[in-house]
Amino acid sequence: MLRQYELVERVKSYDPDADEAALNRAYVYTVQKHGTQKRASGDPYFSHPVEVAGLMTDLQLDEQTIITALLHDTVEDTLATIDDIEKHFGPEVASLVDGVTKLSKIEAMPEDERAAENLRKFLLAMSEDIRVLLVKLADRLHNMRTLHFIKKPEKRQRIARETMDIYAPLAERVGMYEYMREMQALAFRELEPEAYSTITKRLGELRGQDGGQVDAIALKIKQALAEAGLKVEVTGREKHPFSIWQKMSERHVSFEQVTDIMAFRVLTETIEDCYRAMGVLHTVWQFLPGRFKDYISTPKNNGYRSLHTSLMYENSMRVEVQIRTREMHGRNEFGLAAHWAYKQSDKADGQVAWLRDLIEIVDASHDAEELLEHTRMAIYQDRIFAFTPKGALFQLPKGSTAVDFAFAVHTDLGLATVGAKINGRHMPLRTRLENGDVVEIIKGGEAEPQLAWLGFVVTGKARAAIRRAVRLKERDEIAEIGSKLFDEIAIRVPARIGKKAIRAAVKRLDMEEPDDLMFAIGSAKLTDREVMEALVPGCTAEFEEEDDWSRRERQISIRGLTPGLAFELAECCHPVPGDRIVGLRRKGSPVLVHAIDCQDLADGVDTDWLDLSWGQRSQGAVGRLNVTLYDRPGTLAEMAGIFAQNKTNVTSLVQTQLDHPFTTYEIDAEVQDLAHLSRILSALRASDAVAQADRM
Structure with a gap:
């Protein structure tokens, strides 16, 4: 521990005009006030503020900061008051000590109260004077150096986690890299000892x-x-x-x-x-x-x-x-501590400049920028706070992304989002936001929410808006497929099909718009025969049932099962006739039929395995495909044409990814057998509209 004369000599070495008497009074005051208090190490408590003051002298800070370091715990841990501090050391030191005390009180709050604390007030408390923050960082650094003396492991863990989540990132944000590195090393040793x-x-x-x-x-x-x-x-x-x-x-x-x-x-x-x-x-x-x-x-x-x-x-x-x-x-x-030392002759102007680097205060009377940019402050475990470039503050659940932020600002902004800048850098939309991030949302004139966003957004508002928009978009895309399939159906009707016939068919099917008809066709809600009958009633009477491929019922028979035993085709692998298959039987459930190479079979170790094969009349199984199209006009219609040419019912079509210039779909299609599925895949892969096609 520094002795009184050693501390004074340190200050005088870089600031010959420092008030030696005030420094001596502060040293004696803290020793007297803390009296017989002890630290966990057994050292007298006043050794801590003296060491913090020593850290401030290493940064060559002014005498008011040194005195504040000496007194920073007196109001919180002794009978001294702010009025007492002002009486003995003046209003400037009293204000600084009060600021450090406020920070300590917020730090000591229980998690539920801390989560409810308004971030703006916290930022303002730290920004009242940059020297408050410097003393607080030195205070935490010295506490970390003596952390090993604390007997309770849970308390050491809490302090170390708080240091890693709050103080080390904050030290980095204000440029105090030496403090940041030592805090991280000490916290890391406690949190991850192995x-x-x-x-x-x-x-x-x-x-x-x-x-x-x-x-x-x-x-x-x-x-x-x-x-x-x-x-x-x-x-x-x-x-x-x-x-x-x-x-x-x-x-x-x-x-x-x-x-x-x-x-x-x-x-x-x-x-x-x-x-x-x-x-x-x-x-x-x-x-x-x-x-x-x-x-x-x-x-x-x-x-x-x-x-x-x-x-x-x-x-x-x-x-x-x-x-x-x-x-x-x-x-x-x-960082800013060194800046203070260089700029002591111009404290007023410098202070404003540092605050602009430190904090964005949501207050028209302040000229400020962000405090927490590029930091990972996790004070609030259940929420984070982010700013617009103009300084508006938004609270979001922890784990929120740039897309959540866009919808929090306004639904229309979320719907038009195409990109985001986080702290001035272009970042993926799925990037998780952190406390203090400044988020600029980039809009596009023809932008549309993507289904893939649902995989990473966390707010209810964003999820509801995306689902609604995706449903509308999917409806348009399915209607486009339906329109292509409709052209194939119309060719087989013994009449010229014009707008009048379509309007009549819409009315017969109890629909409102032609788009409703196209959507019903594209989503496989209507069979070819039902569409043809709606267009020209009675025209399907001459067709034999077996010639209408769309009307064939799914006829799946499995060999190796006890007669009457219920079974289902597994959704994970979608086996089709021609695949080697195996059955998994659990008590009280139908037999689940898997392809022999299905990865989910590893989960069936606690079930009965049955050796199965396809019956002679098996047809109409559903194959699941993963098809990536080039994102340009006409490709979706061309894909629909390929399914139609191969006489395949599409029972489900879902867009799973949009990664310009590609769009990926997951498609369920009824097929007769493995050979039929292979022909469809070959036709898709041969198409210029298709970048990739695989069976899932």
């Missing part, structure tokens, strides 16, 4: 085997740049265990498969030298396309500036390199 131990052990083994490889690579980089006339400082390190764990989890790979474990930092004198160094490295070693990022010309929202690239070093080793000036490095590692 993973932490394993990765740390493997890193130790790697360190012992490489024979100083990190230093050797750093030297090679420095030599290459020196030969080009660049004076630089190069350092290398292994990536942190949590960073490696993230890559393993995201890529689903083992430790050995993580190729970019080593990272190197190049510090230059000028911005021009940064780009020159990048050019030299890309000339000497092959760089990996898609891994180059220029945060100098386009800084991150938290002010971070650097060039990032990945190189293919000797023996196919990937290494990550960051290039920045020394000044950038100082600001990058400690």
